[in-house]
Structures are given as structure tokens and as C-alpha cells.
Amino acid sequence: MSAFKYIFQILLALNYVCTVFSNEKIVIVGAGASGIATATKLLENGFNNIIILEAECRIGGRIHTVSLNGTSVDLGAEWCDGQKGNVVYDKLEELDLLNMLRHEHFPVQFYSSSRSNISYEFSKELTNVFKMVHDGIEESTDSLGDVFQKRYNQQISELYKTKPEKFHIAQQANNYWAHLLLRTSGSSSWHALASKDPDYQNKAGHSPGWKYGYISFLDALMKKYPDTAHQLPIDDKIHLNKEVIKITYTDDSAPVTILCSDKSMYTAKHVVVTSSLGVLKQKVESLFEPKLDENKIKAIKNIGFGSVVKVFVTFNEKWWGNLPGFNFIWTDEDRAASSSKFQRGPRNQKGESWIVDIFYVFAIPDSNILLCYFTGEMVTLLETMDELILKDGLHYTFNLFLGHFYDIPKPLILIRSNWKSNPHFYGTNSFPSLVSTREDRRNLGIPILNFKEELVIQFAGEATSVNHYSSVQGAIESGYRAADKLIKLYKKT
Known part of the structure; x- marks a missing residue:
């Protein structure tokens, strides 16, 4: 041949x-x-x-990603989760597009519904206690909620046995930690969560946000960004x-x-x-x-x-100044009184108002927008609740926690996610x-x-x-x- x-x-x-x-x-x-x-x-x-x-x-x-008053906000995924061992971050680095990310600061300060003072130092101390307890949890047949509460209560009993005021605040923070863990898992209850998954690998490094929303990463994958001439x-x-x-x-x-x-x-x-x-x-x-x-x-x-509800609200001014947001600790008394103080909207199985699920408020950088997360048993109800009731409940709660510090106007525009009730997803x-x-x-x-x-x-x-x-x-x-x-x-x- x-x-x-x-x-x-x-x-x-x-x-x-x-x-x-x-x-x-x-x-x-x-x-x-x-x-x-x-x-x-x-x-x-x-x-x-x-x-x-x-x-x-x-x-x-x-x-x-949607636009709210000219600012890109993410109704779904929002963080680039860590910088090491993360294919998303690695892809941006490979394409020389790390400028699509922005460093974001997360709220540390806790506020009480009783308006009693929680210092910044004690807020950091509480966060460190949470991290120490959570990071030390091992695989168990018990739920994450059961294991965490047992370890956490033992820890704060030892730390604050001679400081009853701090112990009381730390004890009431249990509800905050429950919501925080549900925010990352999407479960309706931390008693439905496995205590630990040894196969899961945490991504190391800071988790930055997106300047133009997470959808910009998909644009990068499709090579539409930064030059559409080379798009797939x-x-x-x-x-x-x-x-x-x-x-x-x-x-x-x-x-x-x-x-x-x-x-x-x-x-x-x-x-x-x-x-x-x-x-x-x-x-x-x-x-x-x-x-x-x-x-x-x-x-x-x-x-x-599971699922998480994200609610974005705009205001006519940035009344929170340069703060990155707020962490709310509800007292047992205010939780019990919530349904009589704010009577509109659904109640949980304990008869408490839905507003007790307002726990974490994040300020969207360079905007007049606050983001509130909702987790737990009432997710579906909160996705479909009347918008006016939702606005008024947020305004009431912000004033309950912060009204002695700020003159808080009513929210203007509100948008929220509906992942749980959307038949194309049924959750997050x-x-x-x-x-x-x-x-x-x-x-x-x-x-x-x-x-x-x-x-x-x-x-x-x-x-x-x-x-x-x-x-x-x-x-x-x-x-x-x-x-x-x-x-x-x-x-x-």
C-alpha cells in the first residue's frame, strides 16, 4: 500500500x-x-x-440573577464557595476573570428583640462558640439538632456558669443557630439533618460574592463573557x-x-x-x-x-449606613408574644408568628437593598404570603430590634424566591x-x-x-x- x-x-x-x-x-x-x-x-x-x-x-x-433597582441580586445560588478545591473559582482563575467576584463582609453583631445590649465582643465570642461546637461534631445516629444542642448547652453552661446574663443570651441564641444551619442545608428542621457527612469536603478560603450575579459565571462557561465573539x-x-x-x-x-x-x-x-x-x-x-x-x-x-426563601427589600435610603447587616436573637418572651403583637400572616406549630423566623439580614453592597432569609417549616407559606403583610412584618421586626438605633422607613420594592412552590424545582x-x-x-x-x-x-x-x-x-x-x-x-x- x-x-x-x-x-x-x-x-x-x-x-x-x-x-x-x-x-x-x-x-x-x-x-x-x-x-x-x-x-x-x-x-x-x-x-x-x-x-x-x-x-x-x-x-x-x-x-x-435578576435586576433590582439597577443592582444584580441572586434569588438562588449566590456565593463562590471557597477558593481552594473549587472548580468555579478555578475556572475564573483560568479565564483570568476573578474580577467578576467581590469581597463581601458578613454581619457579626447580634441584636436582641428585648433591645438589651449585646456587645460586638460578645457577638464575636458567641460566633466562636458556635464554630467550635459545630466543627467538633462527629458522625452520629442522632440528628444534627440533637447533637448540636447537647454540645452547645454543655459548652455555654461551662463558659458562663458565673455569668448568668451571658448564659441567658447564649441560650436564646439556640434558635438563631438552628436557622443558620437550616439556611445552608435547606431542611425544614435541624432534627431531620444528619449530624455529619464524612464524605463532604469543605471548600477552603473566603467565599466571595458576584459583582454581576452568579449568571455571569454561566456566561463565562459559554464564553459569552468577556467577548461574545468567541462564544460557544x-x-x-x-x-x-x-x-x-x-x-x-x-x-x-x-x-x-x-x-x-x-x-x-x-x-x-x-x-x-x-x-x-x-x-x-x-x-x-x-x-x-x-x-x-x-x-x-x-x-x-x-x-x-429542602428550601430557603430569600426576600430582597429596597428602601428610599441606606438607613443602616455601612453595616454589613444584622443578626437577630429573639427572646422567649417576644417569641411567645409575637402572634399577638403582629397578628397577620401564618403561625408555626407553636402558635408563634412567622416573623420569629426573621433572623439574618444581609446588606447588598453598594445599594439600598437588604436581604432576609427564611427557613424552616413555613417556607411554602412565606413564598405565597401577601406581599403587603410581608413588608409590614419586616418593618415591624426591624423596628422591634433596631428602632432605638435607627429611624426605619417602610420597605418600597420587594421581590422573593419561590423555589419550593415552583414545580420545576420543588426546593433549593x-x-x-x-x-x-x-x-x-x-x-x-x-x-x-x-x-x-x-x-x-x-x-x-x-x-x-x-x-x-x-x-x-x-x-x-x-x-x-x-x-x-x-x-x-x-x-x-
């Missing part, structure tokens, strides 16, 4: 591989962080026959308002069929499902045909999935429940193969991450993992 013919056959073979790449259709369900990560990595590696089906009218999933050809591959209601697959090499709520249908050689765990929990029995295997169904049911993030095991997340992430051991359906998203769940980092890593499996598969072809 001549050298020319040999080279020609090699070129034909290479062309065949490229043809395979372009003809084998890949459908990605969800245009959130994991779906976009999957698509961008595939596009960068020569896969072009990709479709992304997104149920919402926008991309981003649980990343949702992804826009025409994203189909919005496409809620997937059925995924049908077989054990042979037949294509997977994806049916949407608008009756549109798609077929694909490979499918990557990035739907939230909340959606999988609600639809696991109807979404897949045939049904998923027992281990995967068990994982979906066992892993916790996964968490380790009392019944979930280390194997559950691994089982959730295991692909479905046909009898030829060919890759048919993959699962991605933060809930499938063993080490970095409940974070955008975990979602991105899972998307890259799904893309890598496909890239590796066709490199063998």
Missing part, C-alpha cells in the same frame, strides 16, 4: 469518527449549572448534535419552556424517547438528566419508563431536599437526611446502560455529587463528569 493511500485511509477513519460525533444525538434535560457545564464541555470537544430541554423560560436553573454555539441548542414528563428507554440499542408537556417529542442516543432532586422525588414513579432500579429510587427517596438543594447513606449519592449518579453496556442515561446535578453537594461547584463537577464519560466513550470508537 502506498504512503498516499495509507494516509488517505487514516483521514477517512478520522472523518468517520467525526461523523459519529456529529450524528449521535445527545439530549440534556435542564439548562442549569450542571446542564450548561455538560453542554459546554461537549461542544469544546467536538460534539455538536446536542439539544438542551429547559422547563423554565430562562436558563440557569437554581442560578437566577450553544444558544440555538437550548429549547426553553420544554418540561420533560416522560423518558422512555429500552435494554437494546433503540433511541431514548423524551416527551415534553407540550406534546413535543425528541429522540437521542444519550440523555443526561440534570433535573433537581426535588423534581425526581415528585416524579420518579412517572418520569421514567421502565422505572428506575430499586437502588436509584431508594437514593432519590432517602436523600433530603439537597442535604444528608437521617435515613440517607453514603452510597445513596453514588447510586443516584450511576448511569443506565443497555445490555451491550452502552451508555444510555446519565444523572447529573448537585445531588449526585458525593463531596460537594448543595453547591454550584458540585453541579458543575457532575456536568463535567457526564460529559467526560461521553468523550471517553467516543474516543474508543
